[in-house]
Amino acid sequence: MANDALIAALKATNVAVERVLDPILAVPEGYEAQVVQAMRYSVLGGGKRLRPLLVLASGELFDVERSHALRAAAAIECVHCYSLIHDDLPAMDDDDMRRGQPTTHKAFDEATAILAGDALLTLAFEILSHPSTHPDPNVRLELITALTKASGHHGMVGGQMIDLTAHDHDLDENAIYRMQQMKTGDLIAFSVEAGAILGHASKDARQSLHGYARDLGLAFQIADDLLDVEGDVEDVGKATGKDQNAGKATLVSLMGLERARQQAQMLSDQAIEHLQAFDTRADLLRGIVHFAVNRTH
Ligand code: GRG
Secondary structure: OOHHHHHHHHHHHHHHHHHHHHHHOOOOOOOOHHHHHHHHHHHOOOOOOHHHHHHHHHHHHOOOOHHHHHHHHHHHHHHHHHHHHHHHOOOOOOOOEEOOEEOHHHHOOHHHHHHHHHHHHHHHHHHHHOOOOOOOHHHHHHHHHHHHHHHOOOOHHHHHHHHHOHHHOOOOHHHHHHHHHHHHHHHHHHHHHHHHHHOOOOHHHHHHHHHHHHHHHHHHHHHHHHHHHHOOHHHHOOOOOHHHHOOOOOHHHHHOHHHHHHHHHHHHHHHHHOOOOOOHHHHHHHHHHHHHHHOOO
């Protein structure tokens, strides 16, 4: 799939996901309005929408109804944006810019940013538990269970804890892989899995997609680390060189630029191999791998 087509697909996904989230995040009349403004600022404020596109692309393999896939995609963006808001806070990465605009705590204040993150996380589960996401309650429960695992201490939060305390431990390559898998990979893997859950996919199909998502997530993370070293601030939309300056343990710092690039390439080839059993309907998933590894932002 050509890069232009993929960028067009990401843009269309952005419009569709915002159409789901806009009415859900209607600003109320009461004094709680400020937290909703901050939630809107974060979740409707851009981003590549890679995870939503993964849900749609995997859902297409199993003829999932688009409106169902879009609601799962919207829930994932809520979790993703909550993690970005909290990651940018002074107590964590202390960043001023995200997606080319002031971070949520800079645009509002720290307390509002914390609450907006909390409310987005909670909203994700409200969206998944609603019958419009899928008429079968077992499917909804499976989505909720898988998202709790991907986002909580078994996944993203656990990975973030390892990252925040990495300077106290001498992390080897395997430990860094595990941290990245939990911090970034598990939510990416859930995005692919969500399409399979909604589409009642077979065990074999799910296993192949799991392998695809695991390798994609790691390749995506190495690309992110490479952007931190080599990326342009304007393109990336946030400060670069932060990992290096903070002496953070990343695969790039451990392997060096050249080996990290080779590793990202090897992982992306492997990700595509996992899709062998699928026909041309998996071309979007194949295209996403190229985009995730060769992106400039
Ligand atoms: C605070 C619980 C908690 C977790 C934070 C995901 C995360 C953990 C931190 C984000 C910091 C970071 C730069 C991680 C590397 C990979 C990553 C998730 C990048 C941002 O995702 P993109 O590139 O962002 O998909 P957009 O803006 O395009 O949505």
